[in-house]
Amino acid sequence: MLVGALFKIKENKLNVWKDWEQVLMKNKLEAIETLKEENMLIEGSMTFKIGEDNYAILFGYHEEELKPSTEKEINIIHKRIKSECLEYISKIDAGYFVKQY
Numbered sequence: 001m002l003v004g005a006l007f008k009i010k011e012n013k014l015n016v017w018k019d020w021e022q023v024l025m026k027n028k029l030e031a032i033e034t035l036k037e038e039n040m041l042i043e044g045s046m047t048f049k050i051g052e053d054n055y056a057i058l059f060g061y062h063e064e065e066l067k068p069s070t071e072k073e074i075n076i077i078h079k080r081i082k083s084e085c086l087e088y089i090s091k092i093d094a095g096y097f098v099k100q101y
Contacts (some may be wrong), residue, residue, distance in 0.1 A: 004059035004092035009047065013085040014054045020081045021045060030074050039064040056086055061097070 009017055024031050035043055042061040047054060069075045 001063070002059065002061050002094035002097040004057055004094070006089045006092055007056045007058065007082075007086035008089055009054040009056055010085055010087055014047070016081065017056065017085040018047070020078075020085070024074075024078075027074065030072075034070060034072055034075055037070050038062075038067050040066060055089075057092065058086075059092070 031043075035041065040060050040062050042059075044059055046057045046059075048057075049055070069079075
């Protein structure tokens, strides 16, 4: 199942969020371990701008029921940064998702 959500990036928090995205990419193996524990196969984000406002889409893909995130440091920081930087707007419904592997 493909899941996603739309967030507005809070004022003056774009660079904090972008820096966190880079930390996650640099610590990809640790992030992948948390995904395995949660039954999430893919997780990512995209940012974009409309007018003067910045937005983020966070998305994931799973085939089994999700498990709660663990209290590992990377998850605790991720929750804190999300709360600091992102304002939830809406769930996003997948229109289609085609995979080949």
